[in-house]
Amino acid sequence: MNEQVVDISETLKYLSNELNSMRQTVDSQHAEICKLNRKVAAQSKEIRTLKKENSSLRKRLSKYEQPSKDSKNSSVPPSKEGLKTEVIRRTNSLREKSDKPVGGQTGHQGYTRKIVDAPDLILDHSSHYCQDCGRDISALEATLEYTTQEIDIPLIAPIIKEHRHSAKVCSCGCHNRPYAPKKRGGNNITFGKNIQALVTYLNVVQCVPYERLQSMLKTIFSIEMSQGTISNIIQVAKTKAEPAIKLIKDYIRGSSVVGFDESGCYCNGRLDWSWIAQTPHSTLVFRASSRAGKVLENQFGADVLKNITAVTDRHAAYFALDFKDHQICLAHILRELQYLNELDPNQDWSKKVEELLKETIHKRKENPSTKIDASPWLK
Template identity: 45%
Template sequence: MKQAVTDIADVLKSMNEKLGSMQKTIDSQHDTICNLNRNINKLNAELSKRNTIIEDLRKRLAKYETPDKNSNNSSTPPSKEKMKDEVVRPTKTLRKTSGLKPGGQAGHKGCTLLKTESPDSVENIIPSYCNECGNSLEDSELVLDYVTQVISLPEMKPIVKEIRHYVAVCSKCGARIRSHAARKRGTNAVVYDASVKSLVVYLSVVQFLPYGRIADFLL
């Protein structure tokens, strides 16, 4: 009888030990699960924060990719603008006053056109009669008051030069002699010389004028 009781006690003790070990395992797993849940919550919070930042950046980028149309970036008249566009539009310059008077300042080195010593033509402006008494000033003494020079450009007019290529017929043998190259078939009889070509290149490459406007300018 005592042996049976002892065996039952040993079994119960062994079961208690196993239950204790299982409880420790469960507690350890519970702690691990709690740590994982805390990490998951942190990751979810960080992910939510990043999603908020991404959404904010998308909205800010959309303002530049597809901005609202107003009178500054489209043909929309100011009367059709939204109220916020009218409010944010600058109404005055942001530059601060320097306190100086407009124009060149004292001590400023001026820059102007220089007169030429050999003008292409000279025009004399001479009064013909006296404003005081009406006398003729035809033979009166002239005193130079001042001189001005006006710079102008000649009229832009194409100069067409016709070149006639002759063939000489030898009176002795009848041979037809030319001092120029024979004209090739398909070539144009009217061409531009190097001066026109260089001007077209300058206007197109340097001044960025389209060929249509260059043609209107030259012809």
């Protein structure tokens, strides 16, 4: 502005152009501001709509809050439950409330233990002194008022049998020995068949570990036995049982429907898997180091599995095998239906399916060998 104005017309022209440029800039910025305002208004409207929709969805989803899964309503094993869930399961009955009266139901055949006519031991109980005056009444004749019987077992103590092996020499010079020759370095003390059978039963059938079995034998039966001896007894029993195990395995191979299951078990501190194959008449339990479906293929053969309808849980390994058909275990389905009942108490279809399955199971238990007509169930 300190410059000297020479030509007023040129100056006015310059200022006019500058003013027009500023007007264009202002108009452009005004248009942009209007555009942004419209965008903000649209976004505000969208936010209000989304908030309203979110609130509605939250309200709808509130009734679908997933209950925790446990061994009651899912395939979660009890060993995987939390402490709180385990306490509830152990202290609360899982049986559903019934309108039936407590005790034996109508038509149920009761059972009462009967008095034995010839007891092994008779004990007489009578007073020796008068409760009033203290006089000796032991010589007086007593009048029997009533009898009771007590069932007990005698004190268990091992019986030691000494086997004396004698030889006889015939006049012909033959040395007769009705027994096997003594093994060099063999122990002169062995355990009898009853003890071997008991050890095998407790370990194999009742799943008592070696250490606990060793303690049980010492505490209850006063028998000192090392874990190595227990292992040897089990191995001998296994060898003797191999023909029977083969028959069971062959029977299962020829069965049309077989139930399979597996459960973790620790063997010498290592996690192994105890497998089971079961039919109405035979059960085969075997140990494997894996939980994969290959275990069943190796045990029974892939060609055999193609002829079997398998009844299993939802373990993925079973679905990778080529069975003839597949039935999910009804007990697992009932647990999952229970979960759906807890998930949405307002719906009733899962409850109806649960009642249907329970009724069919009850019918089958009442008539285990009768073919049940399915047509009434499909109406």
